């Protein structure tokens with residue numbers, strides 16, 4: 001099982017289409033808190049643009065969050081025009097497996113993006 005991230009980046013905007021193509025990533029499962037929004041709940045225009053560009057390039061995006069604040073996650077999902085699920089109980093597998101089915105991509109083609117290594121980044125299938 002891989003317990004470490006494949007890449008450390010400061011901001012989600014640093015995830016480029018070139019990086020994703022190189023790593024055969026066709027879809028991203030995204031965390032919300034301190035990943036898409038900052039600690040003040042701000043969603044920057046840069047993140048909105050980033051998501052829009054990746055989607056235009058055919059990358060599927062989906063939000064998976066542990067928060068019980070549905071309104072907060074819904075607001076971000078609407079702004080980015082992507083699907084979401086809150087109360088995900090990460091790092092348990094169930095939420096990831098559900099999103100894997102929605103995304104219709106193989107696990108090796110799905111990237112998980114988040115700020116917490118033991119909830120977001122841990123792989124849901126042993127390698």
Ligand SMILES: [Mg+2]
Nearest residue numbers: 031033034115
């Ligand atoms: Mg987070």
